[in-house]
Amino acid sequence: MKKFARIIGTGSYLPPKVVTNHDLEKTLDTNDEWIVARTGISERRIVEEEGTCDLAVEASNNALEMAGIDANELDLIILATTTPDKIFPATATMLQNQIGATCPAFDLQAVCAGFVFAMTTAQQYIENGGAKKVLVVGSETISRLVDQNDRSTAILFGDGAGAIVLSADDETGILHSKICSDGRYLSSLQVSNNRINELGFIQMSGNEVFKIAVNRLSNLAETTLQECDMTTEDLTWMVPHQANIRIITAVAKRIKLPMEKVVLTLDKHGNTSAASIPLALDVAVRDGRIKKGDKLMLEGIGGGFSWGGLLVEY
Numbered sequence: 001m002k003k004f005a006r007i008i009g010t011g012s013y014l015p016p017k018v019v020t021n022h023d024l025e026k027t028l029d030t031n032d033e034w035i036v037a038r039t040g041i042s043e044r045r046i047v048e049e050e051g052t053c054d055l056a057v058e059a060s061n062n063a064l065e066m067a068g069i070d071a072n073e074l075d076l077i078i079l080a081t082t083t084p085d086k087i088f089p090a091t092a093t094m095l096q097n098q099i100g101a102t103c104p105a106f107d108l109q110a111v112c113a114g115f116v117f118a119m120t121t122a123q124q125y126i127e128n129g130g131a132k133k134v135l136v137v138g139s140e141t142i143s144r145l146v147d148q149n150d151r152s153t154a155i156l157f158g159d160g161a162g163a164i165v166l167s168a169d170d171e172t173g174i175l176h177s178k179i180c181s182d183g184r185y186l187s188s189l190q191v192s193n194n195r196i197n198e199l200g201f202i203q204m205s206g207n208e209v210f211k212i213a214v215n216r217l218s219n220l221a222e223t224t225l226q227e228c229d230m231t232t233e234d235l236t237w238m239v240p241h242q243a244n245i246r247i248i249t250a251v252a253k254r255i256k257l258p259m260e261k262v263v264l265t266l267d268k269h270g271n272t273s274a275a276s277i278p279l280a281l282d283v284a285v286r287d288g289r290i291k292k293g294d295k296l297m298l299e300g301i302g303g304g305f306s307w308g309g310l311l312v313e314y
């Protein structure tokens with residue numbers, strides 16, 4: 001019998017330090033009005049001493065608690081991150097140890113699309129019978145890759161973690177998934193270093209990223225709906241990667257999805273890279289917006305470019 005990968009628990013965690021747009025005005029040639037109008041972001045969280053694993057542990061424990069399972073029941077952990085605490089071992093193995101799991105654990109790197117890539121990988125394990133319970137985490141201390149003197153990136157990014165427990169289910173769960181990459185755009189969005197032992201910061205051609213993001217994400221949403229024999233009216237919620245309100249609005253407009261059906265957290269979180277989708281999902285599950293049976297579309301794009309989407313019955 002076909003198995004589905006069903007979400008049975010969500011969790012998230014934000015580091016306590018808040019950096020508002022007004023805080024950034026003190027050190028950068030920018031202002032709150034410009035940032036809100038151009039991005040939709042008002043504030044973001046930034047780590048002080050915490051590492052990517054620390055954030056992941058909190059989010060994972062919250063998700064396991066909601067799922068009602070112990071960490072030692074997990075068959076697999078996949079941690080999507082662009083900012084592992086160390087080059088090796090994988091931050092996922094540090095997470096495995098700290099939450100008391102014993103299963104295989106690995107990191108996955110697809111920048112801001114990392115969570116969708118990780119969910120798609122977990123889905124394959126569950127549907128093929130290789131795992132029954134999988135913890136999928138997006139955790140980032142992306143502020144470590146941001147030059148805080150560069151106003152084109154310092155206004156956008158924030159730190160945080162989100163986690164999902166997926167369980168094999170006979171009836172429903174992830175209905176459709178697709179991941180894509182196009183490696184021709186290295187210079188549009190990358191970290192500036194050429195070697196792992198050099199310090200690097202995010203370099204971005206904002207306008208180009210913007211146009212490609214809108215184009216690729218709306219095409220993907222349309223194809224996904226067609227392949228599922230659905231229309232936007234069948235969607236209960238879109239939970240997009242939280243990069244820029246204007247990207248999200250443009251995609252929603254192209255696919256004719258009312259903004260009331262879009263979960264937005266970027267005003268308070270900024271762009272948390274691989275953490276943004278599970279963070280937004282957890283917020284909307286816990287405040288009661290997302291309910292059992294809802295049809296969710298999750299979509300994200302990041303450097304590479306890599307992008308992907310999932311259609312999920314919650």
Ligand SMILES: CC(C)(COP(=O)(O)OP(=O)(O)OC[C@H]1O[C@@H](n2cnc3c(N)ncnc32)[C@H](O)[C@@H]1OP(=O)(O)O)[C@@H](O)C(=O)NCCC(=O)NCCS
Nearest residue numbers: 029030031034038112151152206207209210243244301302
């Ligand atoms: C970065 C981004 C917000 C810039 O917005 P934009 O509308 O493209 O802005 P532009 O770079 O064209 O600059 C417009 C004007 O604002 C100014 N400006 C740029 N950054 C500014 C800032 N932080 N504060 C104030 N003014 C700023 C520019 O100098 C320019 O001024 P001018 O018109 O006098 O020349 C936008 O391109 C973006 O969000 N792109 C996508 C980035 C993204 O999501 N990356 C991650 C993907 S995972």
